[in-house]
Amino acid sequence: MKIPMPDLDDEFDEFGDRIVRPIIDREEVSADGRRTQYLKNMGEYSAYTKQVSRNRDARMLENGEIDELGLRKKNDAFFGYDFSKVRIVAIGDKKYEDID
Incomplete structure (x- = not known):
C-alpha cells in the first residue's frame, strides 16, 4: 500500500495542528511484487495520524453524528465477538498441551 501524501499546499490540518508528512527512507519490492x-x-507520523483519528472521533461525538456504542463499533475490531467460545490450541509453534 502506498502511503497517502496530503496536498503540499496544506500546512495545518482541520484541527489547527501542523501536518506531519511521511518521509520515505527507502522502498523495497518483494519477489511476489509487494x-x-x-x-x-x-513514530512521529504514526502518532500524528492516530491523534487526527481521535480528534475526528471526538468531533463526531460532540456533533451527535455518532454515539458511544457506534464509536466502539467503529474502532473495535472484535466488537460483538463472543470470546466465551474461543479455545487456545497453540501458542507459537507449540500445541497448548505441550506448554509447561
Whole structure:
C-alpha cells in the first residue's frame, strides 16, 4: 500500500495542528511484487495520524453524528465477538498441551 501524501499546499490540518508528512527512507519490492515503504519518521507520523483519528472521533461525538456504542463499533475490531467460545490450541509453534 502506498502511503497517502496530503496536498503540499496544506500546512495545518482541520484541527489547527501542523501536518506531519511521511518521509520515505527507502522502498523495497518483494519477489511476489509487494512494495514496502520504510519511513524515517514512522513514530512521529504514526502518532500524528492516530491523534487526527481521535480528534475526528471526538468531533463526531460532540456533533451527535455518532454515539458511544457506534464509536466502539467503529474502532473495535472484535466488537460483538463472543470470546466465551474461543479455545487456545497453540501458542507459537507449540500445541497448548505441550506448554509447561
